[in-house]
Amino acid sequence: MRRAPDERHQLALFTTGFEELRLSDDVRAAIAASAPVAFSLSGGKDSVSISHATAGLLDQLGHPRDRRFAIHADLGRIEWQSTPATVRAAAESIGAPLIVVRNRSHDMLSRWDRRFELGCRRYEQLLTYHLTGPWSSASNRFCTAEMKTHVILPELLRRFPTERIISVVGLRREESIKRRLTPISKREASCYTRKRGANILTWHPGVDVREDEVYAYCERHALPLPESYDLGTTRHGCAFCVLASINDITIAARAPGNRGVFLHLVDREASSTFSFQPDRWLGDIAPELLPASLAADLARGQAFGAERRELEASLPANLRYIKGWPQRVPSLAEAAAILTARARIMAMHSLTSPYTSAVQIRERIAELHDVQRLKEAA
Structure with a gap:
């Protein structure tokens, strides 16, 4: 995909080693005003190459280099071990100081653990009809929001409380059907606007760059890339992603540096009875790596998971x-x-509930129903 018809009035094309980078009118105006520019670096090929090329474009446009920096959201234990070094080297390659931010409450592993714990408490109180699993998903990507967006954007506002800020993000439309709609630029939601006037303009200059261009650009400029690509992955991000392909997740599972995280996630699969991906158990990817006790726990968790799904499917x-x-x-x-279904599912997880009779179940749901109707009427 090259160019959406409704964008023709607002974009300009620049050659900076790629066939073209995109520049919209609002970004051009912000650059002309010397707005601070933040390069968002994940360590993957797209963020590294597009940031590098965009730095060259900014030079062409006369943007001051001392108004640029790189920013990386550290996701904790689930990162590939080479990611921190790759990000540091990438920031050096574009000549920008690096800022590393983290969610102060949890990393990705503890967030998944906590989600399941809270889901169990809600299930005990009959606040949910089905038991909630620990994992994020394509339809509920709280991982991206909580670990990246909600950490990076507030940091930008803290550093530049009264200025318009440009956030460079290396998304490409070629990557997926959903990303085909990626705009060249967008103003972030009002929650990222301060009364003093700061706001964030997210810029996707590489939306129409092709994957073959990315690899060629990285090689031509000797840009740093993480070990995941050398091992054969097609994308780089979390070592284990709920949206990863079978190829990428298999490579991650067998990489020695990921062994501890792999075993942690398989243990959570076993204890939660929820597979890491909707149609795939992480523990089945590399069963030879599982200690005998964990393999037995996983088999039990898988059996419980199948029973849980049958029980939940039988409900009205x-x-x-x-x-x-x-x-x-x-x-x-x-x-x-x-x-009946709840009693069996709670027994799987050693949960207890105050609602132990059909009458109590009915009264509890009636209570929740009344509360919901009052909310809707308010």
Whole structure:
């Protein structure tokens, strides 16, 4: 994909080693005003190459180099071990000082652990109809929001409280169907605007760059890349991503530097009864790496997971969770079926609940139903 028709009025093309970089009118104006520019670096080939090329474009446009810096969100234990060094070297290659930020409450592993713990507590209190698994997903990418966006953007505002800020992000439309709609630039939501006037303009200069261009550019400029590519992965980010391909996740599982994280995640699969990806258990990727005790725990967790899914599928379909749940109050017979399924699922996880009879189940859902209707009426 090259250029969307509705963008023709606002973009300019620049050759900086790639076939073209995109520049919209709002970004051009901010550059002309010497706005601070933050290069978001993950360590992957796209962020490294596009940041490097964009630095050259900024030089062409007369943007002052002392108004640029690189920023990286450290995700903790789930990072490839080479990522910190790669990011430092990438920042040096574009001539920008590096800022490293982290979520102060948790890393990705502890966030998944905590999500499952809280899900169990909510299930005990009958605040959820189905047990909630630990993992993020394509439809619920809280990992990206909490570990990157909600850490990087506030840091930019803290450093530049009264200025418009340009955040350079190396997304490419070729990467996925969803990313085909990536704009050249966008103003971030109002929550990232201060009364004093600061706001963040996210710029995607490499939206139309092709993958073959990226690899050629990295080689031509001898740009630093992490070991994951040498091992054969197609993308770089978290060592283990819920959206990763079978190729990438298999390589990650067998990389010696990821062994501790791999075993931690398989242990969480076993204890939660939820597979790391919707159609794939991480523990099945490299079973030869599992200690005998963990392999046995995983087999038990997989069996419990299959039973849990059957139990949840047997529940009244029109009582399942949707926005505004619960939509109605179950009959006493339906409440009895819910009680039976819940009792077995709670036994799998050694959970306890104050709702131990069909009458109590029905009364609890009726209570939640009344609360929800009051909210909707307010």
